[in-house]
Amino acid sequence: MLTLTCPYCGISAEETELSPGYEAHLKRFGPASSDAEFEAYMFARKNPKGVHFERWRHSYGCGKWFLAARCTATLEVFGTYHAQVSQPPADLIAAIIKKRPDWKGYA
Amino acid sequence: MFNPAAVSALNGAAFSGYARIREIGPLGMITLRAAPNVAALADAIKAATGCAIPQMRGIETAGGNRCAWMSPDEYLLIMPHADVPAALDAIAKALAGQHHLALDVSDARAVFAIEGMAASVLAKLSPTDFTALGPKELRRTRLAQVPAAFWVEGANATVICFRSVAQYVFDLLSHAAKAGTEI
Numbered sequence: 001m002l003t004l005t006c007p008y009c010g011i012s013a014e015e016t017e018l019s020p021g022y023e024a025h026l027k028r029f030g031p032a033s034s035d036a037e038f039e040a041y042m043f044a045r046k047n048p049k050g051v052h053f054e055r056w057r058h059s060y061g062c063g064k065w066f067l068a069a070r071c072t073a074t075l076e077v078f079g080t081y082h083a084q085v086s087q088p089p090a091d092l093i094a095a096i097i098k099k100r101p102d103w104k105g106y107a
Numbered sequence: 108m109f110n111p112a113a114v115s116a117l118n119g120a121a122f123s124g125y126a127r128i129r130e131i132g133p134l135g136m137i138t139l140r141a142a143p144n145v146a147a148l149a150d151a152i153k154a155a156t157g158c159a160i161p162q163m164r165g166i167e168t169a170g171g172n173r174c175a176w177m178s179p180d181e182y183l184l185i186m187p188h189a190d191v192p193a194a195l196d197a198i199a200k201a202l203a204g205q206h207h208l209a210l211d212v213s214d215a216r217a218v219f220a221i222e223g224m225a226a227s228v229l230a231k232l233s234p235t236d237f238t239a240l241g242p243k244e245l246r247r248t249r250l251a252q253v254p255a256a257f258w259v260e261g262a263n264a265t266v267i268c269f270r271s272v273a274q275y276v277f278d279l280l281s282h283a284a285k286a287g288t289e290i
Contacts, residue, residue, distance in 0.1 A: 008179050009164055009247075014234045017248060060249040062178035 002070070007080050009062040021055030024067045025087060025106065049073050051096055051103050053088060056080075069096060113188055116217040116273035124284035127222040130277060131265075134218045135191040137184040138177075139198060141207035151201035155194035156184050166245040166258050175245040175258070183245075183256075183267075188213055217273035218265065219280060225264030227290050229257060231283040251279050 002015040011017075022045070029041040046052075052072045057065045067085070069078040069092055078099070079092045088106060096103060115132035122128040137155065141148050149160040157169035161182070166175040173185040186194055191211050198209040221228055226237045232250040240246055240259060247256045253275060255268040268276045 011164070011246075012236065012239070017234055060254050061247045062181075064178060 002075060002077070004056055004066075004068050004070075004077060004080050006058040006061060006064065007066050007082050008064040009058065011058070011061055013058055013061055017058065017060040019057040019059040021057055021065060024053040024055045051078070051100055051106070053106055055083070071100075113214065116270045117277055120277055122277070122281035122284065124281065124286045125289050126224045126228050126284040127220075128228075128277065128280045128284055129220045129222065130217065130273070131220050132216075132218045133188045133213060134216070135186040135188040135194070136211070136213045136216055136267075137186075137191060137194055137198070137209055138212045139182045139184055139207065139209045140180055141182075141202065141205070142180050145202065145205050145207060147201050147205065148207075151198045151207075152182065152184065154197040154201050156186055158184075164241075164244050164246070166243055168243075175256075177245070177247065177256075215270055216267055217270045217276065218267050219277065221264045221266065221280065221284070223262050224284075224289065225259055225262060228280060228283045229259075229264060229266070230290065232279055250276055 003012055004018060005012045026041065029037040050071055050073055052070060054068050054070065055065060056068050065083045066080055067083050068080045069088060070076060078096050081089055081092060113133040115130055117130045120130045139152070152158055152160050152174050156172035156174050158167035158172060158174035161167045161174055161176040164176055166173055171187060175183045175185070177183050184194060191213060195209055195211060229235065230237055233248045233255070235246055235248050245256055245258045249255060250268065253268060253272045255266055255276065257264050257266040266276065266280070
């Protein structure tokens with residue numbers, strides 16, 4: 001069972017209280033973009049084995065979207081953070097690198 | 108609009124098991140949405156309910172009125188059903204010209220009181236860690252398949268859910284409170 005701490009209300013919420021929002025930090029390509037860019041934005045996901053950044057919604061709780069970093073192989077949660085950022089916070093990145101020295105970065 | 112003939116969803120349905128389940132209401136409820144940095148927000152809550160502004164997940168009490176923290180920009184004001192129009196006026200006056208939303212949601216909700224061993228009943232139905240739940244805390248969570256919120260006072264608790272699922276929640280609570288199924 002995945003347990004994530006909502007950064008907005010501080011509840012340590014288990015999976016059934018949350019709704020998944022899939023990969024985080026996607027760059028949106030809208031109507032002015034090329035077909036290839038739009039296709040990549042729409043369908044191409046990294047789906048890594050290991051460190052993954054995701055969107056989650058505390059849907060049965062405070063209702064807010066937040067972001068989480070976890071390992072898809074071990075379900076280890078590295079941290080959760082507010083959704084109003086375009087990249088993961090530096091201290092979280094540092095903590096992940098410490099635990100996963102061979103991690104290639106999120107980009 | 109305030110309806111003097113308002114009736115609660117289940118007309119005061121009650122069940123007695125190892126805990127007593129009772130539908131209460133109609134209860135006045137106002138959803139107040141405003142960013143926490145809106146000036147006079149605390150004054151508006153004070154004017155409408157007499158309560159202090161609650162901290163994260165907190166619920167404040169003043170007489171029979173309450174104010175609960177629902178999310179970083181949402182509060183739930185609870186009061187007698189007949190007091191809602193006056194409270195809405197007080198909020199509109201206190202927050203005039205500032206970005207906010209206050210809405211009477213009394214008729215959108217159903218409220219249940221659980222009397223005795225409430226944590227045992229609720230622990231069967233929601234993924235709540237009752238050891239981490241504070242005495243002045245409103246927990247928004249789910250009861251089986253539907254969203255709900257509750258606060259616990261000693262052995263008793265008050266549960267709020269949507270009116271459309273009132274019968275479902277009453278049946279859930281009653282079933283969980285059947286005599287002989289204590290945990």
